Amino acid sequence: MLIRQLQLEGFRRFDAAQLSPLPGFNLVTGDNGSGKTTLLEALHLLAHARSFRGRVRDGLIRQGSEALQVYVEWEDAQGATHRAGLRHTGSAWQARLDGQDVAQLGQLCAALAVVTFEPGSHALVEGSGEVRRRYLDWGMFHVEQRFLPLWRRYARALKQRNSLLRQGGGPALEAWEYELAQAGEALTDLRDAYIEGLRPHLQDMLPRMLPAAESIELGLHPGWRRQEMSLADALLLARERDQALGHTTVGPHRADLRFTLQALPGRAGLSRGQAKQLALALLMAQAAHLAECRGEWPVLQLDDLGSELDRQHQRRVLEMLAETGAQVLVTGTERPSGWPVDVIPAAVFHVEHAQVLGPLPLEE
Template sequence: MRFEQLRIQGLRCLDDVSLSLGAGVHVFAGPNGAGKTSILEAAFLLSHGRSFRSGAKDALLQRGASRISVFGEVRHDDGGMSRVGLGRSGQRWEARLDGEAATLGQIVGECAVVCFEPGSHALIAGGAEERRRYLDWGVFHVEHEFLMLWRRYQRALKQRNSLLRAAQTPPEAMFLPWEAELGQTAERIHQMRLAYLERLRPCLAASVGGLLPELGAVELRFKAGWSDDRALHEQLAEHRGRDLARGHTTMGAHRADWAIAFEHAPLREHLSRGQEKLTALACMLAQAELYAAIRGEWPIVCLDDLASELDIAHQSAVVAQLTQASAQVLVTGTELPAPLQGLTAQVFHVEQGQLAPLL
């Protein structure tokens, strides 16, 4: 899949940018603060409904602007075309698909973007939320039921948490239906996540082997978010007193986590910052490769500040894999990255939120 058109209005320093894109590699080069990363951020928004920058929600809107708007024309490898758009003037995103009002889930289902950027090491070194997002994005594109189940789970979780925070403790009968719903939906979500990780495992082993061969064999470890010795609804009932004291539900699918362990680095604390970045990159590439195997087309790949995040050897390895796969790649940097010199690439100069094609 690839973007043929990308239009961005009111996003950070990008006032009104319209891009025509083709297949292959596109490079956005320019000084720091010019708006290069915001172009990738716009693409990512259409695929995830959020920025890859932490705490970015309130900072997305350009100073003085009243609305953010991102629009993309997505060409699929089977020849189909989707027109996807997101706009926001308040707190909620408004989604459109082929000119009609749509849900955020419909937009995300039509546009797949993966990204490696300076904060990607948080996938390995950060909290569990980032790893759940990574996992669930992959599951969403494989299991059609996942989004419906996740919404059911979140509704039940919200209701139970409201009961836990009530001024006076509600009777047990008010908890039971929500705990039953949490148990039922969490188990199905858990099985979907396990199945996805099983499919991801060989892709990840190959990707890690190419980028971090010195760390040896790789292992994926997964925690459901509750003990596997009994059903979740039973454990929720048993630990209701603890949850009442804390005011929130302390176990369930929303507490799941996964980790990567290496033969020669069994704990994530054993990894250097550079190894964390390469591991996160391997996860991104593995997820993109699995998406391609299942859906028959590669997602769009964004690489932010490639030259400063990876050494020349790893830059070259990544570029070679992506060009061989015929993926559309959007790359940023202060200049054209060395591995791309001599390759066919569309290059744009970016400065003060303005773009000009160079090649």
């Protein structure tokens, strides 16, 4: 996947700006507050239907503008050109993909694969289970066709069960529980298989990102005590409590990714820097797995790499990224200090006065 052009309008401090990255490494420099992260945020918004810095209505739209717009042009592995655009007012959106109106933002997400590592990414390790479920689901959405229809079935049944619970039960409850259990078990099988596929990539990434961990065990906490009972039994057992609470407390919507590091303490015992390194290993493993399944790398975005990782780690990360051959966007107030001499950026851009300059001539 190769981004040829990114255009933003009414997005944070940008009235109108554009960036035309090259294949390989693209470095975006600029002072604090110049808008570097915003460029990555815009591409991420199109590809994930959400920002990593809050909701559209909470400040993404430029002050004084009615809506933000993002437009992207990219090339797929076969060399075909695609175009996507999104206009968002904070409460309503319109989108187009290859000249057609888009009915669901998921269509843009399916078309554009972008993996972003940013200063908040440690939440993948330290944050709530929801962050890790979103990570798992994003990966599965891109590599497993059966995932989306199953997930929709599950979500629908969950909604029905919750609303019946709040109404005090009723004859339809059992039928919806049956549906929930069927879809939930199948979804969990897919998640298990996905983690199986992810595992070797994570083992491969870990020594470069977090060597101190030595090795990692990755597993799924399915959201109920699966080793002891079926989801149908777990739902039955939880029914009284769920009725009192008004929502379903067991099932894949409560799943979590588990990891155990051989030579380091659990999640809570990691330093912030180690949590970031582990988060980066998880994201890069996911990207590598996607590349293996789909035959093309997602676009990799690394925000503020220089301030996130120490020199040695930066160096290893940059070397690893160069090996992948993926298109990479890296931001920093300056060229990252650990930039290896053999990893030469294909293009450097500079953000200044709400404009993007570049590609600029490369300095020695």
